[in-house]
């Protein structure tokens with residue numbers, strides 16, 4: 001590819017005359033916005049150790065009362081995007097949130113979609129659209145765009161969860177805002193009870209549910225059991241992986257980010273293909289290593305790492321006698337809808 005003219009090759013008075021009319025020449029920046037062959041992501045392979053961040057999160061609990069924080073969160077920020085920009089990747093925000101016994105995080109709703117992956121503690125709950133969702137380690141709880149949600153805690157130990165949002169994308173679109181609300185009345189009925197078994201959905205008098213998000217809580221006990229059953233049923237299956245989906249439609253659980261659970265068999269090395277979306281890996285259970293673009297990370301339980309798109313990733317189960325379980329989030333639904341999804345190699 002031939003070198004293009006640079007800005008400094010142009011006479012200063014010409015550049016100045018352009019700028020006064022809100023004009024800029026394309027050719028000095030053309031290669032930066034359309035790089036040859038593959039994007040140049042700002043997203044860097046990054047690892048966040050839970051053991052290292054936990055004391056700092058607990059200290060936030062001492063330093064900042066709930067009424068001064070509203071959401072007590074340490075953002076997992078990718079240095080490639082600048083720490084203050086609150087991005088794990090161009091579309092993914094990650095945060096570790098702490099709720100102490102007796103605390104309540106007030107009701108609100110917002111345009112970005114969120115999920116919570118529960119990291120530790122018992123007794124907390126999130127009420128989403130009037131449905132009270134208990135929180136246990138490994139559970140995935142959706143708070144889709146526009147739905148009211150609030151968090152409460154009736155237990156006796158701190159509760160921590162990983163928030164995954166499409167906030168950077170919605171903010172980039174200048175479509176990000178929140179509305180404060182009153183405490184929600186809890187309605188009867190729970191999606192995780194109504195959709196308790198695969199292959200059957202509620203159909204009262206032949207009528208299917210018309211909710212956009214019929215299932216809000218995906219219990220880890222069920223996802224884990226599904227992975228173990230799949231692994232046992234298909235001993236030659238290389239990647240023991242399930243997707244979190246809308247049980248009525250089979251579509252991705254949310255519109256923009258995708259969510260998966262992955263089981264690494266004892267001692268397994270799993271090569272994931274290079275794909276266009278960035279992805280996030282959070283170790284629910286076990287011990288693993290991740291190699292991302294030549295960087296090696298050791299993942300202990302509750303550790304999180306992220307990978308840019310167009311990068312091959314190797315995950316290794318560090319345990320030879322037990323499976324390890326990984327929660328994965330990525331930008332695949334967004335890339336598919338935009339028509340830019342690719343797999344390479």
Ligand SMILES: [Fe+2]
Pocket residue numbers: 108110114149
């Ligand atoms: Fe929220």
